Amino acid sequence: MYIQCTKALLEKLKIEKSELLPTKSCEDGAAGFYSWHAHFITINRRKVVVCMNNLTRYTIVLYRPKAKDMMELESRIKEGIRTAFGEEGISEVVINEYIEKCGAVEYSKTAGRSMVANLNKICETVQWYADLLDEDTVIQKRISLSLGKYLVKFDGDYDHPEERLFRELCKMRNLSDSEWDRILEVENYQLKIRLDFENFDIWRRVLIPSSCTFQRLHCVIQETFGWFDYHLHEFRLIGEPEEADHKLPLYAYPIKMRIVDGEDPEVGEYLEPDKYEVKFDTKTSLKDVFKDTDTCIYTYDFGDNWEHVITLEKVIENNNRFPVLLERNGERPPEDVGGESGFEEYMRIISDKNHPEHEAMLQWSEITKEKERTIEEINRRMNYFFR
Template identity: 45%
Template sequence: MLIQCTKSLLDQLGIKNSELYSPEGHEQFPNSFMAWHANIATIDRKKAIVLMNNETRYSIVIYRPSKKDYSKINELIREAISTALRMEGVRKEVIEAYMETAGEITFSKTASRSMVAKMNNAVREIEFMQEYLDEKIRIQRYISIITGRFIQLSGNDPGFYPIEKMLKCLSLILGQEDHEIVEDVLEIELYQLKININLKGHEIWRRVLVPSTYSFRHLHNIIQTVFDWHNAHLHEFVVEREDRKDLKIVMDDDPETMEYLDFDAFEIRQERFVGLEEIFTTYGEVVYEYDFGDSWEHTITLEKVVKSNEFRATFVEGIGERPPEDVGGEGGYEEYLRIIADANHPEHEDMNTWADNQKERNISQEKINHRLKQVIKGYHYSYFL
């Protein structure tokens, strides 16, 4: 495996010119797939080693490396690539085959201005999504999932997504003649979750399949999508634990949000850095609260684990229409239902008009699943379906 480094990174690693290999011969597939360009960049005033695969332009980040990390860079690079691919659901055997085929890590200078420009673009994409960089860990787990789905352009060639190209190239490791076939590359562990809105006297729930490596930020986006919530209010997840204090998984680290958290009563973590597999392997139930004013509490229950070769969330089924946004909590919802049911009520017409933009829309299962394809990048309520 050839790591083609910028001068600044070579200096940091203490690699001399006499120790460098020639970069020639890694411009075309398959050798290009076994080579990565690497740079040390400053992102939000913190150092980061950015790796970009020559062939697929898939990028990986080693964040805030220490002096000790530089001394074991070979091991760290292998671990970073393996971690990123595992998060994408790539089978362990495929990752091992890629590492074996790529061989021992060697270093060289960067190949060309064109490749350096592509690497600089990868750094800019990471900077754009830097909120997904976790300061507490070296090898970043969630930034690659996002940047791997940014379209890449090169001259007159049609655009492509790094993750799609990565999977097609990995399929060759299995000896597939047609590298459009990627099913054998992936083995996804899906959690079947039932999400129930806790409203006495009402049955309102959705059942979804979600990759275990998704984060709780992804799960928030999924819940907003399948219930057609507006994503206009604060939210949080709570995990009840008998052996230690409960875990509260919050939406961000904004000072206004953190100011009201009880650090004595809860362990606090940020949702974009907590994987579902970290929680549901131990705790089968999580509570999600949306809109602290109306306080819509959802109980999320792990029903079973299934295998798949598709890395995406899927809406399976559901029952019941959710309450309208900003209806005033459980009491306001009951009042809303009473007025809507009484055509003679003096507020009936006004309530119907108000509810048009607040209640859940009747969206087909096909449309919901189409919308779920976007939850990796985020969720924004749209009035246009």
């Protein structure tokens, strides 16, 4: 494995020129698939090491590495590769084979202006994704997943690093470059998402990779229920009430954790981190939370207060990389109908053709109710969106 370092990184590593392998000797036999270019930058005055695969442009990011991390950089980069590949759903057997083929690490200088230009572009993109950086860990798997889906220019054409990575791993295993399913082993969650109504049975059943963030789950709920995403939202874990009164509405239960919109700059104004744990949906994966529970609550529109109970029904290992709607039941209430009581009033009016507000209510609901779509149409849209 060749790690081809920029001058800035070599200075941090304190590697002498005499210790470097000549650039012309950096031939890994796979057109650069086992070689990585690496650069040292700062983001918000924090140290960052960015590693880019020579062939696929797939990126590994080490954030705030300590002195020990820099001394053992080759181990940390391989650990980063293992972590990011695992999050992509690549099977452990394939990851182990890749690491083995990489072999021992040898350091070298960068391989020309073109490769450095590509590396610099990747570093710029990392800075755009700085809000995804996790202060609590060195290996930034969330950025790797996001950059893997970022469209990159390759010799006049455009492609996704993640998909190039999958194709090259297929070649490594002597498979056709379209046989991705044979290298993937994705942990998927089957979730039932039910509107918390006493008199209506409205729910969606979805399959979603456990590595997805709660921000992505928010998008899945919006899409599968046909909400318009006009209003604020949050996820939360709740505890048992002091008095065992099961008639309490969900919002009255004590809060153990709030998972809030990581893209809302004003979200911190109403949080009380001394009373409960706070996480951001852009940085929190489903498996970070569902490893300790099988239920959480999603609230959409703090005015109408639509409470969705999310239940983990089962864990499935397959090659599914994108959220899928499996089943559904019931049409969700129109936006801004006025909560559950408003929805009951709406249902009473539209079911009575003689009601004086019947026609007006029908016209209003055409704009605000869930649009008619098949499961296939919803899945095509989600597949396009999440790709």
